[in-house]
Structures are given as C-alpha cells and as structure tokens.
Amino acid sequence: MNNRILQADVRNRGLVLDPRTKLLLLITMAVFVLGGAASSYFPFIVPCLCAVPLVLLILSKKFRSAALYAVVYSAVYAINILLADRLSGILYFLVLGTTGILTRFMPSVMMGIYVVSTTTVSEFTAAMQRMHVTEKIIIPLSVMFRLFPTIADEFSSINAAMRMRGISFGGKNWTKMLEYRLIPLMTCSVQIGSELSAAALTRGLGGEVKRTNVCNIGFHLQDIIAMLLCALPYVGLILGWFGVKLI
Amino acid sequence: MIELNNVCFTYANGSTGALNHVSMKIADGECVLLCGRSGCGKTTITRLINGLIPHYYEGELEGKVSVNGIDTMEVELYETARCVGSVFQNPRSQFFCVDTTSEIAFGCENAGLPEPEILERIHNSAEEIHITDLLGRSIFELSGGEKQKLACASVSAQKPEVFVLDEPTSNLDTDSIEELKKTLLLWKSQGKTIIIAEHRLYWLKEICDRVIYLENGEVTFDMPMQEFKLLSTERISELGLRMLTPELLKSQTNDAQSSDELVLQNFSFFYDKFSALDIPSLALPRGGVIAVIGHNGAGKSTFSRCLCGLEKRFRGNVFMNNKKYNRRGMLRKCYMVMQDVNHQLFCESVQDEVTLGMNEDNADKIDKTLSGLDLNAFTERHPMSLSGGQKQRVAVASAILADKEILIFDEPTSGLDFGNMEQTADLISSLQGEKTVFIVTHDPELIVRCCTHILHLEGGKVAENYPLNSENTVKLTDFFVKRECECG
Numbered sequence: 001m002n003n004r005i006l007q008a009d010v011r012n013r014g015l016v017l018d019p020r021t022k023l024l025l026l027i028t029m030a031v032f033v034l035g036g037a038a039s040s041y042f043p044f045i046v047p048c049l050c051a052v053p054l055v056l057l058i059l060s061k062k063f064r065s066a067a068l069y070a071v072v073y074s075a076v077y078a079i080n081i082l083l084a085d086r087l088s089g090i091l092y093f094l095v096l097g098t099t100g101i102l103t104r105f106m107p108s109v110m111m112g113i114y115v116v117s118t119t120t121v122s123e124f125t126a127a128m129q130r131m132h133v134t135e136k137i138i139i140p141l142s143v144m145f146r147l148f149p150t151i152a153d154e155f156s157s158i159n160a161a162m163r164m165r166g167i168s169f170g171g172k173n174w175t176k177m178l179e180y181r182l183i184p185l186m187t188c189s190v191q192i193g194s195e196l197s198a199a200a201l202t203r204g205l206g207g208e209v210k211r212t213n214v215c216n217i218g219f220h221l222q223d224i225i226a227m228l229l230c231a232l233p234y235v236g237l238i239l240g241w242f243g244v245k246l247i
Numbered sequence: 248m249i250e251l252n253n254v255c256f257t258y259a260n261g262s263t264g265a266l267n268h269v270s271m272k273i274a275d276g277e278c279v280l281l282c283g284r285s286g287c288g289k290t291t292i293t294r295l296i297n298g299l300i301p302h303y304y305e306g307e308l309e310g311k312v313s314v315n316g317i318d319t320m321e322v323e324l325y326e327t328a329r330c331v332g333s334v335f336q337n338p339r340s341q342f343f344c345v346d347t348t349s350e351i352a353f354g355c356e357n358a359g360l361p362e363p364e365i366l367e368r369i370h371n372s373a374e375e376i377h378i379t380d381l382l383g384r385s386i387f388e389l390s391g392g393e394k395q396k397l398a399c400a401s402v403s404a405q406k407p408e409v410f411v412l413d414e415p416t417s418n419l420d421t422d423s424i425e426e427l428k429k430t431l432l433l434w435k436s437q438g439k440t441i442i443i444a445e446h447r448l449y450w451l452k453e454i455c456d457r458v459i460y461l462e463n464g465e466v467t468f469d470m471p472m473q474e475f476k477l478l479s480t481e482r483i484s485e486l487g488l489r490m491l492t493p494e495l496l497k498s499q500t501n502d503a504q505s506s507d508e509l510v511l512q513n514f515s516f517f518y519d520k521f522s523a524l525d526i527p528s529l530a531l532p533r534g535g536v537i538a539v540i541g542h543n544g545a546g547k548s549t550f551s552r553c554l555c556g557l558e559k560r561f562r563g564n565v566f567m568n569n570k571k572y573n574r575r576g577m578l579r580k581c582y583m584v585m586q587d588v589n590h591q592l593f594c595e596s597v598q599d600e601v602t603l604g605m606n607e608d609n610a611d612k613i614d615k616t617l618s619g620l621d622l623n624a625f626t627e628r629h630p631m632s633l634s635g636g637q638k639q640r641v642a643v644a645s646a647i648l649a650d651k652e653i654l655i656f657d658e659p660t661s662g663l664d665f666g667n668m669e670q671t672a673d674l675i676s677s678l679q680g681e682k683t684v685f686i687v688t689h690d691p692e693l694i695v696r697c698c699t700h701i702l703h704l705e706g707g708k709v710a711e712n713y714p715l716n717s718e719n720t721v722k723l724t725d726f727f728v729k730r731e732c733e734c735g
Contacts, residue, residue, distance in 0.1 A: 146345060
C-alpha cells in the first residue's frame, strides 16, 4: 500500500543512523546534487552521492523504494546519455529537460523519503533538542512529521472516492482532478490538525518544565563514517575555491 | 472533586453545544455518564473539565470550574493536564507520535519526568491494559479498538486523578467496547474519577454510578444509575438516547424479499499471500438492504472495497439483471458512502456535487432526487458547511443520479444519537427496492430498523447468510448479545 511509504517501522529497521547525521546527509545531497555546487571541480562527486540514498535504503530494508529508485534513475540517466544527442529540435529540449530535472531532483527526493520514513517523531524531537533548537521550532516541525503519514492516509481514501465518482485520468473531468482532490484533503487536514493539537495540549505539551525524552539517539560508528563521507565534498569545494585542483 | 458553578458558555464560531447555567458537583471516585442528544453540550462539559475551554476552544464563558481545587480557567492547560487525562472520539487524530511506545511516553516526557521513571510507567500501563504486544509498533497498523486501548494506556501512564472520555466508542465494534469496559473498571477500582460523554449506553450500566442528562445546554435530570436503569424503553427513546439493553431487539415488519437475485462470484482477495476474502459464490436479494456484520478483521472492509471495484488485483464478478460485471463494471455501478463523508465531497455547491459524474439522461431528475432527500433548500450551499447527516444525503443523491445500482454504507451511524440514527435508517429504508444496499455496521439498532437481510462474515468467509424475519431475529440477537454475556 502506498501510504506505508512515509512511516517509520520501529521493529524492523536495519541500520540506524542518528537523525542529525541524516539531516547532514540531506543537506549535503541538496547542496551538491540538487544545487550542483562543486561539480566543476569534482565531476565524480555527483554519481557517488547519488548512490548514497540507494545504499541507505537497502541498509534500512526498504527494498522496494531502493529498487524503484535504482531502475528509474538509471533509465533516465541512460536516456540522457544515449538518446539525447540523437534527437533534435523540440523533442531534444523536452527529453533533455525532463531527464535533467529528474536526475537532479530524484536523489535528493529519495534522500528525503529515506529520512522521513526511518525517523520517528520522538527521535526527531530528541535530535532537535540535542542541537538546542527552540521548542517554538521543534513543535511545529514535529507536528508536520506527524501529519505526513496522516495526509497520505487521507489521500488514499479520497482517491478511492474519486474513482467511484468516475474522476480519473481519461475520464471526462480529469482537468479538475487537482481541485477535487485538494478540497477534501484540506478540509480533512484542517480538522485532523486541530483535533491533534487539542489532544496534544491535554497531554501537557508546551509546559514550562524541560521535556525529557526516552529515545536512545547518539552517534555510532556508522554515523562517523557517514559524516566523514559528507565532509569530503565540502573539503573539495573549499579547496576548489582556493584554486587547488584535485584531478 | 470537580465542581461546575453556574457555567454559561457559547462557542465563538457558533458551533452547537452551548451551556446555559450548568452547575454540578462530582465527588472523587465517582463515575458519571453525561448523555443527551447531539449538540446538547455534553462534549462542552468534558472540554471545560480538561481545560480545552477556554484555553483552546474560544467563546464566551461565565461561571467557575474547578478540578481538585485547581481553577481550570486560571491555570495553563499543561497544569490541568497533570490531573486530568482525556480520551477522545477519533482514534485517527489523538496520537501525537507515530509509534506506540513513544506515544505512551509522550505525556510523561511533557511533564519532564526522569527517563527511568517513564520507562517503568510505559511498562506498567501497557501491562495493566494488556497491550504489551503492541509496544514498538507503528500506530497506523493498529485497528480502531487497539488504538483506543493505546489512548487509554498513554493517558493512564500520566497517572491523572480524573479521566475524561468523549464518545470513546464511536468507532468501535462490540468486542473492542468490552475491552474498553475492562479498562474503565480497572480505573474505577483504583479510585479514579471518570466522566464519560457517550451515545451508546448499554456497556456503561455496570460502570457508571450516576447519569446526568442534558438538553439544550441545561441539566434536565441527574440520577443514580440504579434509577436510570428502571426507565422504560419508550422513555429512553423519547429522551433521544440509545437503548440500554441489546436484548430488546425486535423485528419490525420488513417487507417480503423480491425473488430477483444478485450473485457475487469468485470474491476472493489476498494481501501479500494472506487470504483476506474467500467467497466462491454468493446469492443475495436484489433491491434488499443487507447488513454486513462480523468481528474486526472478518473481511468486511475488504469485501466492500472489492464490491466497489477499488482493489485493482481483484478478479471477481457480479451478476445482476442477467448481466455480468467485472471489476471496472462494479466501479461504475457501485458506490460507497464512507464513514468520513468529507472524503467524498469535492465541489463548491450541492448542485455541482450531485451533477458531477451524473448520467446525462438524469438531468430532469435532479430536483426530484434532491427534494426526496430534503436537500432542495441547500442546492447553493457548500457541501462542507452542511451537517453530518446532510452530507451523507448529498453523497447518496450523487450516487442515485450517477445511476449506481449498489450502495455500500460504511458504519453510517457511528457516533450518532438516537434521532440521527433513525434519520439514517429512514434514508436507507427509502432506497429499499430501488437499489441494493449494503451496510457494514456494528449497530444492532440500525439493523433492526432498516435491514432485510444479514450477511455474516467471519475470517473472510461467509459464516451465515439469511433474510431478517421474525424467526431469524434470534440469530441476530445472539450475535450481538452472546458476547455481552461472555464478558459480562
């Protein structure tokens, strides 16, 4: 079921990274793959980083997401290399555009999915507290974390309702699909959000006492390795600024 | 001790449930049932006690509320939260975490308790409520009953003196209600004060000591449970309340069945090699109102999803009117009125809503259908601004105009009071003969009011399939009452 994607399964999770490490990995991916920094000094860094979400997904036993990512990414990459040069005109731009966007965005998106699907809300709050982020930021962010899977759940119910009403691609009302989907989604999310806040408040959220946390987070060997890996492109980038050429 | 002193309250957004000069005293260790029609103000009272009014729901408030000596209007919510624990109606939206263990820890973490203490409390309250096997799971995998148990455990871990429950059984089947009953009896034996606002009353007979009935925001009567139990059935329904004893099931004369048949064939479905539904062939009366009953996990929801053609890998067929319908055909001919109707209303006005997906030939029937369902006054209103029952009728109107032959209602009366339940029953009865209606429900009162046929599923198979006539009522009563005896 598609709504299982964004939920952390606590019992069967494989390799566990600290949420802070995951955050660093996510930022690194965004800077170097999505942002394209350092690609001029460091041409091989992008493919290496692209493999990171794949490895992490496999290590945390998300085999289906991993396989999907591997297949789609390599297919798009292959099209980009093999096909694009042989085309011309508008088709060339279309293919180049789509493949370009996909190869840039997909690794970071997969990294995002990895982070959300392997981190529980309480681990996330614990990590933020360790970084001394204020509660004013932590609480809304953790509510957001909580809402993702709920919205995915709502979305699948709404989808079913739409199919029973004959609203689907190919149906006569397909141009309005987005609107039809958003109206119930918004009403339901607002309602759930408000009930959720009420429930959280009656359980003492937002008190003056310092919150404790029973989550075991902390840096382990795998975190250190991951962080060292993340450091490499930054070092390369800074060296590049000073004119040192690595290759 | 909880004390409400001459309290008046009106919601700022004008929602129903205003209170008018309400005073009551609830002693420590008492167990009180708040009941009354929808919108009578019982939920408002629970919100006054747990401090959500005035700190979360805004409005005009007069009078004084105190819980164990704390003035809930003066102190902040997190202070009230230490002595009042709340369990809500909707299991979807009362959990802050996504896994069970951190959910139980959540309240204690907020109170800033030391870690070893929290771990011990998680362990203890999970044992008390018998959910040790649920620890460390994702909340989204739990059934409605398990979620409500988890909610109880997480409130229990905070060790409050007062428990407030707002319609905790709206989404539960009879088995889960029995489980909840055990939890409440446990709290009661620990000397906690319990306040429950509820529509379903039968399960509270042995729990509550005192019944407070509200009408239009005023306390009409306040009597001991012993006395309340003696009220006649007629008096109870006059008060707009649900029945006290499920044994009182009576068959109302339901018309003879038509000979026309609807045949379901090859209704089998697997989730990851696990058989969820296995019905080789099944004949049902066409034009009847069929109640689909069974325990949790009996395959009722898989059955309805398959019947609606929503499961892509489903290969079964429906034979109706000498025609064979495959999955795509069923998607065109069947329509489910979901438990949360908000999921299926898409448009800006009722008019647009019912014409979306309409069969063009039905254009002249719009007015007739809308007035038949008492909706003609609302054609220009936004569907989301209607009441729950009206939304349900809009969904039905759109199904009728789209020429749907089979309508499936998923728990249409969960959380409804007597009056609204009767209205839904009337709505469904009015469809009898025109459409084939399936009702997936745990509500015996609804079944005796409008169903003509019973389909009992168990373990994905048909356990029983019989018309509901006076002989067979006993069988139905057995299904709902037997388990009452087992646990009671």
